[in-house]
Amino acid sequence: MPGETVRDDLEMEYVLELAAAFDKQMRGHVVQNPDITFEDSNPLCGDKFKVSLKLNEDGEIEDVGFTGRGCAISRASAMVLIDEIQGHSYKDVDEVTRDMLIDELGIEINSAVRLKCAGLALRTVKTGLQKSGYKVTNAEEEDWAETD
Amino acid sequence: MPGETVRDDLEMEYVLELAAAFDKQMRGHVVQNPDITFEDSNPLCGDKFKVSLKLNEDGEIEDVGFTGRGCAISRASAMVLIDEIQGHSYKDVDEVTRDMLIDELGIEINSAVRLKCAGLALRTVKTGLQKSGYKVTNAEEEDWAETD
Amino acid sequence: MIDTRDKILDTNSESLDVAAIRRDFPILDEVENGQKVAYLDNGASSQRPEQVINAMLEYYHKYNANIHRGVYRWSEEATRGYEGAHRKVARFINAYSPREVIFTRNTTESLNLVAYAWGRANVREGDEIVSTVIEHHSNLVPWQILAAEKKATLRYIPMTKTGQLDISDLNTIVNEKTKLVAFTHMSNVLGAISPVDAIVKRAKEVGAVVVIDGAQSAPHMPVDVQALGCDFYAFSGHKMLGPTGIGVLWGRRAILEEMPPFITGGDMIRDVTLARSTWNDLPWKFEGGTPSIAEGIGLGAAVDYLSKLGMDKVRQHEIELTAYALEQMAGIPDLTIYGPTDPATRGGIISFNLGDVHPHDLATMLDREAIAVRAGHHCCQPLIELLEATATTRASFYIYNTPEEVDRLVAALHKARKVFHLD
Amino acid sequence: MIDTRDKILDTNSESLDVAAIRRDFPILDEVENGQKVAYLDNGASSQRPEQVINAMLEYYHKYNANIHRGVYRWSEEATRGYEGAHRKVARFINAYSPREVIFTRNTTESLNLVAYAWGRANVREGDEIVSTVIEHHSNLVPWQILAAEKKATLRYIPMTKTGQLDISDLNTIVNEKTKLVAFTHMSNVLGAISPVDAIVKRAKEVGAVVVIDGAQSAPHMPVDVQALGCDFYAFSGHKMLGPTGIGVLWGRRAILEEMPPFITGGDMIRDVTLARSTWNDLPWKFEGGTPSIAEGIGLGAAVDYLSKLGMDKVRQHEIELTAYALEQMAGIPDLTIYGPTDPATRGGIISFNLGDVHPHDLATMLDREAIAVRAGHHCCQPLIELLEATATTRASFYIYNTPEEVDRLVAALHKARKVFHLD
Ligand SMILES: Cc1ncc(COP(=O)(O)O)c(C=O)c1O
Numbered sequence A, B: 001m002p003g004e005t006v007r008d009d010l011e012m013e014y015v016l017e018l019a020a021a022f023d024k025q026m027r028g029h030v031v032q033n034p035d036i037t038f039e040d041s042n043p044l045c046g047d048k049f050k051v052s053l054k055l056n057e058d059g060e061i062e063d064v065g066f067t068g069r070g071c072a073i074s075r076a077s078a079m080v081l082i083d084e085i086q087g088h089s090y091k092d093v094d095e096v097t098r099d100m101l102i103d104e105l106g107i108e109i110n111s112a113v114r115l116k117c118a119g120l121a122l123r124t125v126k127t128g129l130q131k132s133g134y135k136v137t138n139a140e141e142e143d144w145a146e147t148d
Numbered sequence C, D: 001m002i003d004t005r006d007k008i009l010d011t012n013s014e015s016l017d018v019a020a021i022r023r024d025f026p027i028l029d030e031v032e033n034g035q036k037v038a039y040l041d042n043g044a045s046s047q048r049p050e051q052v053i054n055a056m057l058e059y060y061h062k063y064n065a066n067i068h069r070g071v072y073r074w075s076e077e078a079t080r081g082y083e084g085a086h087r088k089v090a091r092f093i094n095a096y097s098p099r100e101v102i103f104t105r106n107t108t109e110s111l112n113l114v115a116y117a118w119g120r121a122n123v124r125e126g127d128e129i130v131s132t133v134i135e136h137h138s139n140l141v142p143w144q145i146l147a148a149e150k151k152a153t154l155r156y157i158p159m160t161k162t163g164q165l166d167i168s169d170l171n172t173i174v175n176e177k178t179k180l181v182a183f184t185h186m187s188n189v190l191g192a193i194s195p196v197d198a199i200v201k202r203a204k205e206v207g208a209v210v211v212i213d214g215a216q217s218a219p220h221m222p223v224d225v226q227a228l229g230c231d232f233y234a235f236s237g238h239k240m241l242g243p244t245g246i247g248v249l250w251g252r253r254a255i256l257e258e259m260p261p262f263i264t265g266g267d268m269i270r271d272v273t274l275a276r277s278t279w280n281d282l283p284w285k286f287e288g289g290t291p292s293i294a295e296g297i298g299l300g301a302a303v304d305y306l307s308k309l310g311m312d313k314v315r316q317h318e319i320e321l322t323a324y325a326l327e328q329m330a331g332i333p334d335l336t337i338y339g340p341t342d343p344a345t346r347g348g349i350i351s352f353n354l355g356d357v358h359p360h361d362l363a364t365m366l367d368r369e370a371i372a373v374r375a376g377h378h379c380c381q382p383l384i385e386l387l388e389a390t391a392t393t394r395a396s397f398y399i400y401n402t403p404e405e406v407d408r409l410v411a412a413l414h415k416a417r418k419v420f421h422l423d
């Protein structure tokens, strides 16, 4: 299913499933002694995520936790993100882009607001890493609407 | 000649004559013990007039003097204004409008700036009278460009 | 229910001729996903009729020039058009004189102008400023900054359970220390119309200056600043059929005359020397730099358009449409509607939530049905907190909206219950 | 002389294709008194090509909506267009990032933004601010106000006899106390291009922030803010083929990040509570309220248009036209021309006086010949005083002006000598 674009009225179905999976996985989940905690918000709607990351000495992300509130798209894309980065080196975060996450959700995103929703978890993780001195791509540039 | 509209290249001729007359009449002319002195300027170009008025007990304007600098249109319209009000009651100033002065100059005025030139002397006299407690029409409203 | 709908559709009534109006807005014929777009985001920004667009085009094509200083016809006409727009706006809100009408970029700049120019000259340590918990950030943050700078206290008028301003403690909140009271005429989330008379009366008792945020009222109901009794009234062109880039601050002349300027530079001066400067007449004293000329002319055309329709009729149309929408939406299970329920006390703004569906997700689904609404905190974070919501979805109406569009919204909400597994 | 004229007319040269350009500006075919208008008031405001007007029309007709918050295609496209315009402008002036590009109303607001937000946070009693005697009021009055508020001293770089900034005393005027140096890139009266390198070098030696007024340079020559070495650069859309109502402040990112906001309210916040607020990312932190959306999109189109022509060619065209005009005007008796004489050191702005004819009267006469020029103090009262003039008449060129229009100006000035009895 991932990568496939569903265009009927139920195209939110997969997103809703992912969001539900995220809710389930995060409920009660506490990252022990996190190396990084960082909170970011979407100024357009007030949604916020606080991420906690535990890294081992090799720079591999051992545990990821999110608290906060978000729409289905932001939660679903957080779920995809967790799958992509958990157990991988923080350097691999660099290879994740917002567009990849959206692709994975299988929906067409029509608005700058929703782009920011889809990118909120990724932005939070990347900025959290950056602020703690880990070198990853500048997350915020993805927040800039693209033009021709 | 007053009131007649001259539309050829020499239409400034009458204005220039009036301006020259103004220069001649004002040169060295000092109003003795003026009752009112007031300075106003055209913020669009920095031209300024300072008016001095001497009124007798009947409220008649006995003497008018201008110092300052102005273009031909502002000086010409000041000349027309002096002719209109000297020897008359200050109340008669109310009857003088910028449009009347422009009519008298016999030119077509094409721009807001030039309207303000043509009205500078009148505005200075009216505001000077108002600030000294004489009731005359609000001069500044004439400075508002008219619409439809 | 059908009664309300028929009444709106009956062109013999005193209502607006919506079909004729829609012909002035060709964008409303744009199709998305096979349907015409139902534009229900008027609280954010309205559409603009051809009359407004053409007024600006005419400026750009026939007499494009800077104003005030040019000695040629184009500049003269531009000046006439731009100054004339001040006069039109003055008439529209019943100002005493066009000199009281200052053109800004938007409501936000208008309110900042008051906070900077009036506020910094008049508010002192220990003074109080009063705002309300329902304000748009633009009528909240400038007062927070002013209060912090001046070590003044910022107090808030609270809200009732039904989403009206709660003025039961007004006499305590607005007191002898109060220097300024700022509140919205109409909530951009709840649609509630504020109890202006009571607040103005109390403010005047203690000698406070009153600032009304008219961003949502000026476009949608008759406004008479003299009758309101306030000292400043702010609104935006883009929410009332005008272009972007132009807003208005109306202020009482005596107060404006006393105030220092805000944006300083070209066109707002009388005399400049290297040592000091003096200021131009109102309103130019507050319009430093080359203004939004085309946009001012466009706003003038928007005001003409609204005046021709008649603001009473505009308001009546929205009352009817809101009544119809509230009736129809009442039948949707799991739907929470915020704000007062009587259409006579509110504007055409309806905020809601469907179960625990996130408003963004709901709005995205509505977008697939070619229904344009807004979702989020609507620049009212403190109010949204009070509503115990994360955000809301908001539909907001204007002169060109129809009962059919309401029907489409209602049908889509029924469908959303299925999509989001609420049924 | 004929050489220069022919060179401009030779479409095989490296010059602009002026005939093709003029087709994009139908207003230039407008006729007054039986002649096409020779629009020589570009220093005040330029004309706008159809490409710019159409970009705005497309927004109004196809995707008119507020930006950032809408969850539907129109809003998304508007956001893309408006944010994209920041990117275009960033490229146009070689900014590091579009986040350094703040959209304002005009140069005046841009400079006020620096004075309010940077100035009030960084200038203290006893500090010094440096401006120059040739500045436009917009780059003078804000510093007067800031200096007065902070009890700082405002010093001025003087002018040479030939109308250049006189930097012989620069090391005294700009000293350890100097916190900010503000000067124009190109004089709007004399056309003189300022010695940017020397001033920036000295300012940086003492750690002062440098503000460049680019109102006359950005439209007319290649600008690279990184090469200039300044910290802020301000300009206006309406002088560079863009619409009214939009201007730019470029600022160095690190400085912008540290600065408090200016206009506060909607869209510039990250989080608002009743107690306090935090700010959005750059540049939105400085763009409070609904911005000039159509105008931003229009400015993007203007920048596209200029980039396509090539700013080198724009500059070259104006050097040639100015050289030709200066040559031709040298032959007119009683004519005083102000400013530097070498076209390579000046822009296409020529200020002059004919005998003791008042500039207003002269401009009125030129208007009868369908030649649009400006007359007055050009918002530079202190400079005009220094020139020992009451005012000047000013002709200023742009991409669509031709040697024929210069010929008409020269012929009209000869005629004016007769009308005003100078011969
Ligand atoms: C050098 C200079 N600075 C500043 C300005 C002010 O520009 P604006 O009126 O667009 O704010 C101008 C234009 O008049 C100018 O020529």
Ligand SMILES: Cc1ncc(COP(=O)(O)O)c(C=O)c1O
Binding pocket: C043, C044, C106, C107, C108, C109, C136, C138, C139, C184, C186, C187, C188, C213, C215, C216, C236, C379, D266, D288, D289, D290, D291
């Ligand atoms: C009540 C209210 N106040 C202020 C504003 C701010 O208006 P603008 O963004 O045009 O400055 C808005 C619009 O969003 C509003 O609805």
